[in-house]
Amino acid sequence: MSIFVDEKNKVLVQGATGHQGVFHIGEMLNFGTKVVAGVTPGKGGQDVHGVPVFDSVREAVDETGADTSLVLVPARFAKDAVFEALDAGVKTVVVITENIPFHDAMEFVHYAKYKGALLIGPNCPGIASPGKTKIGILPGNIFKVGNVGVASRSGTLTYEIVNSLSEKGIGQSTCVGLGGDPIIGTTFIEALDAFEKDKDTKAVVLVGEIGGTAEEDAAEYIKEYISKPVFAFIAGRTAPPGKRMGHAGAIIARGKGTAESKIKAFEKADVKLARFPTDIADLIEKYV
Amino acid sequence: MKLFEYRGKELFKKYGIMVPNGRLVESEKDFFDLGFPLVLKAQVPVGGRGKAGGIKKADNLKDAKVKLGQIMGMNLRGYKVRKVLAEKMIDIKKELYLSVSLDRSKRMPLIMASAEGGMDIESVSDEKIFKEWVNPLIGLQSFNIRYIISKLGLGKEEGKEVSEVLTQIYKLFREYDCELVEINPLVFTSDGNVVALDSKIIINDDALFRHPDIIPEHVELTPLEKDAKEKGISFIQLDGNIGVIANGAGLTMATLDALTHFKGKGGVFLDLGGTDDPEKVKQAFELMKKAKPKVIFLNLFGGITKCDTVAKGVKAVISKEGIDCPVITRIKGMNEDKAKEILKDAGLVTATTLQDAAQRSSDLAGGGK
Numbered sequence: 001m002s003i004f005v006d007e008k009n010k011v012l013v014q015g016a017t018g019h020q021g022v023f024h025i026g027e028m029l030n031f032g033t034k035v036v037a038g039v040t041p042g043k044g045g046q047d048v049h050g051v052p053v054f055d056s057v058r059e060a061v062d063e064t065g066a067d068t069s070l071v072l073v074p075a076r077f078a079k080d081a082v083f084e085a086l087d088a089g090v091k092t093v094v095v096i097t098e099n100i101p102f103h104d105a106m107e108f109v110h111y112a113k114y115k116g117a118l119l120i121g122p123n124c125p126g127i128a129s130p131g132k133t134k135i136g137i138l139p140g141n142i143f144k145v146g147n148v149g150v151a152s153r154s155g156t157l158t159y160e161i162v163n164s165l166s167e168k169g170i171g172q173s174t175c176v177g178l179g180g181d182p183i184i185g186t187t188f189i190e191a192l193d194a195f196e197k198d199k200d201t202k203a204v205v206l207v208g209e210i211g212g213t214a215e216e217d218a219a220e221y222i223k224e225y226i227s228k229p230v231f232a233f234i235a236g237r238t239a240p241p242g243k244r245m246g247h248a249g250a251i252i253a254r255g256k257g258t259a260e261s262k263i264k265a266f267e268k269a270d271v272k273l274a275r276f277p278t279d280i281a282d283l284i285e286k287y288v
Numbered sequence: 289m290k291l292f293e294y295r296g297k298e299l300f301k302k303y304g305i306m307v308p309n310g311r312l313v314e315s316e317k318d319f320f321d322l323g324f325p326l327v328l329k330a331q332v333p334v335g336g337r338g339k340a341g342g343i344k345k346a347d348n349l350k351d352a353k354v355k356l357g358q359i360m361g362m363n364l365r366g367y368k369v370r371k372v373l374a375e376k377m378i379d380i381k382k383e384l385y386l387s388v389s390l391d392r393s394k395r396m397p398l399i400m401a402s403a404e405g406g407m408d409i410e411s412v413s414d415e416k417i418f419k420e421w422v423n424p425l426i427g428l429q430s431f432n433i434r435y436i437i438s439k440l441g442l443g444k445e446e447g448k449e450v451s452e453v454l455t456q457i458y459k460l461f462r463e464y465d466c467e468l469v470e471i472n473p474l475v476f477t478s479d480g481n482v483v484a485l486d487s488k489i490i491i492n493d494d495a496l497f498r499h500p501d502i503i504p505e506h507v508e509l510t511p512l513e514k515d516a517k518e519k520g521i522s523f524i525q526l527d528g529n530i531g532v533i534a535n536g537a538g539l540t541m542a543t544l545d546a547l548t549h550f551k552g553k554g555g556v557f558l559d560l561g562g563t564d565d566p567e568k569v570k571q572a573f574e575l576m577k578k579a580k581p582k583v584i585f586l587n588l589f590g591g592i593t594k595c596d597t598v599a600k601g602v603k604a605v606i607s608k609e610g611i612d613c614p615v616i617t618r619i620k621g622m623n624e625d626k627a628k629e630i631l632k633d634a635g636l637v638t639a640t641t642l643q644d645a646a647q648r649s650s651d652l653a654g655g656g657k
Contacts, residue, residue: 027592076497101495102390103465106424109395114425137562139591139622154538155562159591163621180537182392209538212392235541238548242508246522246537246559248494249392255410275549276642277542 002129002174003149003194003201004118004186005068005092009133012037012060012090014081015072016048024072024137025049031134036064057088068092070126070135078122079104086115094135095121095185099248105183112185119185123248125155125177136177146171147200148284151191152207153178153214153249157235161207161277168281173201180247182211188218196226203229203288205280206271210236211250211257219265230271231283234259289491290333290508294373296487299464303456305471306483310375314360316353323376324348328355331371332364333508335408335488340364345377367507378483383473384440385409385417386454387488388461390468396421397428397461399454401436405473406485428458449482450474464502465495512578519571522561528553530653531581533572535560535588535598543587546642552650555581564593569601574609583614585649587642590621599627603634614652618645 011028015021016038025048028035037060038048044055054060057069069085071078071093078097085093086108093112100122112119120127126136130143142159144166152158155177162175176191178184188206195201204226208215215234222230237259239245241252252258266273272287274280291299297307310326313319319326330342337343342364346352352374362369383405391398399420404412418439420432433454437447453474461469470488477483496504506514516523522537526544530552534540537559544554556579558572576584586602588595599619606615615636619627628638639645 075494099494101465101498102467102492103424103462103495106390106395106397110423110425137592141622142591152538154536156534156536156589156591157538157542160539160589160620163589182390183395187393207538209541214393217393233542235538235545237545238554239541239544240526243524243526245524245541245557250537250541276546277539278642 001198001200002132003191003198004120004174004176005127005133005135006129007032007034007132009068009092009135010034010036010064010066011068011070011135012039012057012064012066013070013072014039014057014085016040016051016053017043017046018072020072020137022048025051027140028134031140033133033135036066057084057090061088061090066090068135069094071095071097073097075099075101079108082108082119083111086111086117090117092118093120094124094126095119096124096126096137098123100181102181102183105181109183109185120176121179121185123181124179124184125158127174127176129174130172138175138177142166143175144169144171147173147202148205149173149191149195149198149201149203150175150205150207151178151188152176153180153209154207154235154247155180157277158207161205161233161280164278164281165284168285170281170284173198180249182249187214189221192218192221192226192230196228201228203231203284206230206232208232208234208262209247209250210239210245210252210259211247213256215262216265219269219271222269222271229287230269231274231280232266232271233274233277233280234262289493289496289504289506291487291489291491292331292333292371292507293329293487294331294371296489297484299460299489300484300487303460305453305456306481307487308375308378308483308485310373312371313356313374316349319349319352319374322374324352325377326352327375327377328352328359329373329375330359330362330364330369331373332367332369334365334367337364342369378475378485379478380475381478382476384450385412385472386450386457386474387468387470387472388458388466391421394421396424397458399432399436399458401440403440405475409472422458428455446476453482464499465492466490467492512575516575521568521572521575522559523575524557525579526554526557528555529582530554530649531556531558531576531579531584533558533560533576533584533586535562535593539587539589543585543642543646546646547585547650550647550650552646552653555579560598562593564597564601566601566604569598570605573602573605577611581613583616583649583653584611585645586615586617587645588617588619588621588627590619590623590627594623595619595621595627596623596630599630603630606634606636616645616649616652618642
């Protein structure tokens with residue numbers, strides 16, 4: 001099994017005909033993802049790697065039965081795109097786009113909740129269940145089928161960690177990039193809950209960073225509800241307060257969001273912490 | 289983007305919230321009709337101005353001139369004061385705290401209010417701060433306001449006035465894509481007015497495109513950081529002397545952390561992001577050189593971005609422009625072997641692991657000293 005997505009997801013790509021869209025539709029098809037449609041207003045009737053392109057999400061859903069959307073459209077059009085997908089009945093929306101205004105994200109996160117849909121991102125690399133599907137821009141060659149679940153607020157750092165797991169022969173059930181923005185649709189808590197219920201996940205890796213209290217919230221949840229071993233890496237131990245460290249969400253503001261506080265919270269929840277990102281694999285070997 | 293107090297107050301006025309009578313002052317003549325006593329306030333994007341001597345009372349014109357001279361140009365927590373706001377002194381009867389911010393965990397606007405106004409809100413105990421969350425899909429409702437007002441122990445008229453201010457700052461928060469709108473303190477004057485004595489507004493950078501009336505100032509950035517921002521490069525100056533270039537914000541942060549483990553200290557955070565565009569790589573290196581680090585640590589993980597294309601960009605810059613400090617590289621992922629060859633060819637040190645590279649960089653930089 002896996003969490004959130006598997007080989008059954010029928011994926012449409014919003015922003016299919018741009019440079020990113022064309023490239024990643026190809027990459028996803030290579031991975032085995034069922035990409036059934038593309039959507040770019042005004043480009044209906046074209047195709048990308050043989051995948052038909054439609055003018056609207058509704059047409060794409062009606063014609064192909066797509067139930068999942070990957071959003072690659074530019075930031076200022078992202079809110080409209082996500083609303084369009086949710087209104088057309090899409091049940092899983094993965095938003096890759098970076099620099100979406102926070103208030104827009106807040107609105108579509110709540111609309112997704114109202115519609116009972118799963119929203120991942122924004123500003124995330126997407127999600128992959130190795131051997132089944134990859135919905136996003138994660139490199140396809142780093143994964144290995146297995147039993148470790150990964151949830152992360154960062155992109156490249158996750159690739160680094162997943163790659164080091166795979167090199168040691170430790171495969172993954174699902175790797176989900178949650179996103180580097182302050183307002184995101186799916187948090188560590190929802191991912192932990194899903195990994196706990198997934199019988200093929202034996203251990204969970206969380207990749208956190210400074211900013212907000214997502215890790216502290218997760219630590220409380222772990223104490224209460226998670227029986228599987230959890231490992232973590234926190235980026236930004238040396239980040240100064242008040243500076244936005246690349247990700248919109250990575251900022252220590254008003255004394256909140258320090259790495260120290262997150263590390264303490266995780267230690268209290270018996271989460272094993274890695275000093276360096278590549279140490280996660282050693283820790284898992286040692287404990288699982 | 290943080291707004292200066294005076295710009296925040298201009299927005300308050302636009303939303304019908306009273307602020308003290310005042311203006312920016314540069315010389316004696318600017319005081320002519322404000323009346324005394326007045327307060328001179330340094331305009332800097334950091335808190336704690338009062339304690340640091342950035343806020344002074346003036347009783348007459350002579351006094352005002354002297355104090356303006358003291359404040360203007362002073363260094364306040366790393367920021368040179370270039371603007372001073374003069375305001376008519378207000379007779380305070382009661383002070384409140386009021387703010388709307390983004391609650392990241394609940395993903396909702398959060399209203400916070402306290403009867404303990406005028407203090408640093410972090411120093412106010414939790415049970416004295418009242419919180420109410422607003423569902424962004426339905427917006428601020430009367431019940432939200434009633435709840436907050438009921439907790440503040442106000443008289444009926446006072447309650448009405450504060451309700452009005454709350455309604456307006458919520459509107460401002462949403463319409464201007466704010467991360468924070470804070471009034472601390474909101475004061476009742478002895479003549480019965482409700483006045484915002486201070487303003488703290490942060491507007492989401494990513495939404496500035498739809499607020500053409502907000503001139504981006506980015507007063508909190510260094511000149512090099514501003515330059516980088518214009519070029520679309522994620523670049524932050526820090527205290528240390530090792531310049532870190534990596535791809536991805538998380539990886540760049542993790543690289544800085546690794547240096548600290550070996551007693552090194554990052555001087556620059558530079559996130560290349562997902563680019564392998566040689567022009568961007570070139571711009572990034574140019575910025576890095578201007579920051580004059582003692583060592584450059586290049587840490588790449590190639591996924592979709594291939595290591596060798598970034599390496600080619602780096603080699604092109606270095607062979608053309610030269611570089612006057614050691615560059616330690618650590619390359620992992622897609623086409624790493626090709627990339628290592630290219631970098632070696634360019635005369636750079638290629639380390640095997642993150643730890644190895646972090647140790648070498650730290651040693652070369654003299655342990656951050």
